Amino acid sequence: MAEGLVVANDGEEYHGKLTCFVILACMMAAMGGVIFGYDIGISGGVTSMEPFLKKFFHDVYIKMKEDKELSNYCKFDSELLTSFTSSLYVAGLFATFVASSVTRAYGRKASILLGGANFLAGAALGGAASNIYMLIIGRVLLGVGVGFANQAVPLYLSEMAPSKYRGGFNNSFQLSVGIGVLIANLINYGTEKVKGGWGWRVSLAMAAVPASILTLGALFLPDTPNSLIQRTDDHEKVKRLLQRVRGTDDVQAELDDIILASEISKTIKHPFKNILQRKYRPQLVMSVAIPFFQQVTGINVIAFYAPILFRTIGLGVSASLLSAVVTGAVGIVTTGLSMLIVDKVGRRGLLIFGGIQMFVTQMIVGGLMGAKLGDHGGLSKGWAFVILVLICTYVAGFGLSWGPLGWLIPSEIFPLEIRSAGQSISVSVNFLFTFLVGQTFLAMLCHFKFGIFSFLEFGWQ
Numbered sequence: 001m002a003e004g005l006v007v008a009n010d011g012e013e014y015h016g017k018l019t020c021f022v023i024l025a026c027m028m029a030a031m032g033g034v035i036f037g038y039d040i041g042i043s044g045g046v047t048s049m050e051p052f053l054k055k056f057f058h059d060v061y062i063k064m065k066e067d068k069e070l071s072n073y074c075k076f077d078s079e080l081l082t083s084f085t086s087s088l089y090v091a092g093l094f095a096t097f098v099a100s101s102v103t104r105a106y107g108r109k110a111s112i113l114l115g116g117a118n119f120l121a122g123a124a125l126g127g128a129a130s131n132i133y134m135l136i137i138g139r140v141l142l143g144v145g146v147g148f149a150n151q152a153v154p155l156y157l158s159e160m161a162p163s164k165y166r167g168g169f170n171n172s173f174q175l176s177v178g179i180g181v182l183i184a185n186l187i188n189y190g191t192e193k194v195k196g197g198w199g200w201r202v203s204l205a206m207a208a209v210p211a212s213i214l215t216l217g218a219l220f221l222p223d224t225p226n227s228l229i230q231r232t233d234d235h236e237k238v239k240r241l242l243q244r245v246r247g248t249d250d251v252q253a254e255l256d257d258i259i260l261a262s263e264i265s266k267t268i269k270h271p272f273k274n275i276l277q278r279k280y281r282p283q284l285v286m287s288v289a290i291p292f293f294q295q296v297t298g299i300n301v302i303a304f305y306a307p308i309l310f311r312t313i314g315l316g317v318s319a320s321l322l323s324a325v326v327t328g329a330v331g332i333v334t335t336g337l338s339m340l341i342v343d344k345v346g347r348r349g350l351l352i353f354g355g356i357q358m359f360v361t362q363m364i365v366g367g368l369m370g371a372k373l374g375d376h377g378g379l380s381k382g383w384a385f386v387i388l389v390l391i392c393t394y395v396a397g398f399g400l401s402w403g404p405l406g407w408l409i410p411s412e413i414f415p416l417e418i419r420s421a422g423q424s425i426s427v428s429v430n431f432l433f434t435f436l437v438g439q440t441f442l443a444m445l446c447h448f449k450f451g452i453f454s455f456l457e458f459g460w461q
Contacts, residue, residue: 014162014163014246014251014253014254017162017246017247017248018162018165018247019244019245019246019247021244021245021247022160022161022162022245025160025221025222026156026157026160026161026169026172028213028214028217028218028220028221029112029152029153029156029157029160029217029221030153030157030172030173030175030176031176031210031213031214031217032112032115032116032149032150032152032153032173032176032214033149033153033172033173033174033175033176033177033179033180034176034177034179034180034183034210034214035119035145035146035149035180035207035210035211035214036146036149036150036176036177036180037176037177037178037179037180037181037182037183037184038180038181038183038184038206038207038210039088039142039146039180039184039207040177040180040181040184040300041180041181041182041183041184041185041188041324041328042184042187042188042203042204042206042207043084043085043088043139044085044324045184045185045187045188045189045192045203045321045324046188046200046203046204047076047081047084047085048320048321049188049191049192049199049200050064050065050197051197051198051199051200052200054197056084056129056131056132056135057078057080057081057084059078060076060078060081064076074445074446076442076445077442077443077445077446078442079439079443080132081442082438082439082440082441082442082443083136083439084132084135084136084139085139085438085439086434086435086438086439087136087139087140087143088139088140088142088143088146089143089146089431089432089434089435089438090140090143090431090435091139091140091141091142091143091144091146091147092143092144092146092147092150092427092431093147093428093431093432093435094147095143095144095145095146095147095148096147096148096150096151096424096427096428096431097424097428098147098148099111099114099115099147099148099151099152099424100151100271100272100420100421100423100424101420102114102148103151103152103155103227103420103423104230104271104420104421105231106231107223107224107227107228107230107231108152108153108155108156108159108223108224108227109152109156109218109221109222109223109227111148111149111151111152112148112149112152112153112156112214112218112221113215113218113219114145114148115144115145115146115147115148115149115152115214116145116149116211116212116214116215116218117145117215118141118142118144118145118148119141119142119145119146119149119207119208119210119211119214119215120208120211120212120215121141122138122139122140122141122142122143122144122145122207123138123142123204123205123206123207123208123211124138124205124208125137125138125141126138126139126142126204126205126207127201127202127204127205127206127208128201128205129201129204138204142207145211146431147427147431149214150427150430151420151423151424151427153173154173154407154408154410154411154423155224155411155419155420155423156224157169157172157173157411158408158411158412159224159225159226159227160224160245162246164343165343166343166412172339173404173407173408174335174338174399174403174404174406174407174408175332175335175336175339175404177403178328178331178332178335178399178403179332180210181328181331182325182328182329182331182332184203184328185321185324185325185328186325187202187203187206188203188321188324189321189322189324189325191203192321222241222244222245225238225241225242225245225255225258226258226261226262228241229258229259229262230262235255235259238255238258238259239251239252239255242254242255242258261415261417264415264417271417271418271420271421272421272424274417274418274421275418275421275422275425280418280422282413283413283414283415283418283422284422284425286409286410286413287410287413287414287422287423287425287426287429288425288426288429290405290406290409290410290426291406291410291426291427291429291430291433292429292433293402293406294402294403294406294430295430295433295434295436295437296433297355297358297398297402298362298437299395299398299402299403300434300437300438301437301441302327302391302394302395310323310324310384310388323388326388326392327388327391327392327395330392330395330396330399331395331396331398331399331403332399333396333399334395334396334397334398334399334400335399335400335403335404337399337400338350338399338400338401338403338404338405339404342404342405342408347405347408347409350400350401350405351401351402351405353397353400353401354397354398354400354401354402355397355401355402356397357393357394357396357397357400358394358397358398358402361390361391361393361394361397362394364390365387365390365391365394368383368386368387368390369387406430410422410423410426411423411426
C-alpha cells in the first residue's frame with residue numbers, strides 16, 4: 001500500500017544519501033529524548049538524597065534515619081514520594097492526546113517547540129521549589145513537555161531519515177534517553193556532595209540546559225516533508241525540501257508516494273475513529289502491545305529507583321548514585337550497538353534475545369536477594385557487586401532490544417493518515433504503565449520484598 005511505502009520501504013525504491021543536514025536536524029530533535037531521560041534519571045537520584053527527603057518528605061527521612069525496626073524493603077514506602085516521580089507521566093498521558101492534534105494540524109516542529117517550552121518552565125519551578133506543591137507542579141509541566149516531545153520526536157526522526165537508515169536513526173531516540181539518564185546520574189552523584197544540602201536544586205534545575213537547546217533548536221528545525229505536505233498544496237516547496245534532505249535532485253518517486261499518502265490522509269477527518277477500522281487492527285494491536293510489554297519488563301524500576309534499590313541492599317548514598325551511573329553507561333553502550341545492527345539483524349530477533357536475557361537476570365537477582373538480604377542489615381560488598389553486575393546485564397538486554405525497538409516499531413508501522421493518532425496511542429500506553437510502575441513500585445517492594453522480581457518475571461510470562 002502506497003501510504004506505507006515512505007515508512008516501510010526497504011531502501012531500494014528511493015534515491016538519496018545521508019546528508020549533514022539530516023544528521024544535524026535529527027540530533028537537535030533527539031534532544032527531546034535527552035530531556036526525557038534526564039527527567040527519568042533525576043527523580044531516583046534526588047529522592048535518595050537526605051536533604052531533599054528532609055525538606056519535602058520528612059516522614060520518609062525519619063523512617064530511614066530513626067526506625068531501626070523497619071524492614072530494609074519498606075524504608076522508602078510513601079505514596080507522596082512516588083507521586084513526585086509518577087505525576088510527570090500522568091501529565092504526559094493527557095498531553096499526548098493534545099499533542100496528536102497539534103502534530104497533525106501544525107506539524108512535528110510545533111509540537112517539539114511546545115514540548116521544549118514546557119520543559120523550561122518545569123525545570124525552573126522544580127529548581128526553585130520551596131514546598132511540595134511547587135515540586136509537583138514543576139513535574140507536571142515537565143510531563144506536558146514529555147507528552148509533546150515523545151509524540152513528535154520519534155515521528156520526526158522516522159520521517160527525516162533515509163529509509164535504509166531509518167531503524168538506526170529512530171533508535172537514536174532511545175540512545176538520547178539513555179544519555180539523559182546517564183547525565184542525570186552523574187549530576188546527582190556530584191550534587192549529593194554539595195555542602196549545605198542544596199545540591200538537589202541544581203539537579204532539578206539543570207533540566208533547563210537541554211530544554212533550552214531543544215527550544216532554540218526547534219525554531220530553526222525544518223519540518224518533515226510528510227508533515228509539510230499535509231499543510232500545503234505547494235508541491236514544489238515540498239520537493240525542494242525533500243531534495244535538500246536527501247541530497248539529490250532525483251526525489252520524484254518518493255515525493256509521489258508522499259503526495260498520495262497525504263491525499264488519503266486528508267480524507268480522514270477522525271483518525272482516532274478510523275484507527276479502529278478492521279484494516280488498521282494489526283497496527284492498533286502493535287501500538288498497544290509493544291509499549292505494554294516494554295514497561296512490564298520492569299526497566300523503569302531501575303530507571304526511577306536504582307539509587308533507592310541500591311540503598312535497600314545496603315549501599316551508601318554516594319555508592320548507590322555511582323552504581324546508577326554504571327547502569328546508565330551500560331544502557332548507552334548497548335543502545336548504540338542496537339543502532340548499528342537493527343537494520344541488519346531485524347527487529348524480531350533482537351526482541352527475543354533481549355527478552356530472554358532480561359528474564360534470566362531478573363530471576364537470578366530475585367533469588368539472590370531472597371537468599372542473602374533480610375529485613376535488616378545489608379549485603380556484603382561481594383554480593384552487592386554481583387547484584388550490580390546482574391542489573392547491568394539486565395539493562396544491557398533492554399538497551400539492545402525492547403528499549404529502542406519499543407519506540408522504533410510503533411513509529412514506522414502506521415500509514416500517514418493515522419500516524420499521529422497511532423503514535424499518541426503508543427505513547428499514552430507507555431505513559432499509563434510507566435505511571436503505574438512509578439506509583440506502585442515502592443509499596444510493592446515493601447510488601448513483596450525480593451518477590452517483586454518474581455512479579456516482573458510473571459509479567460513476562
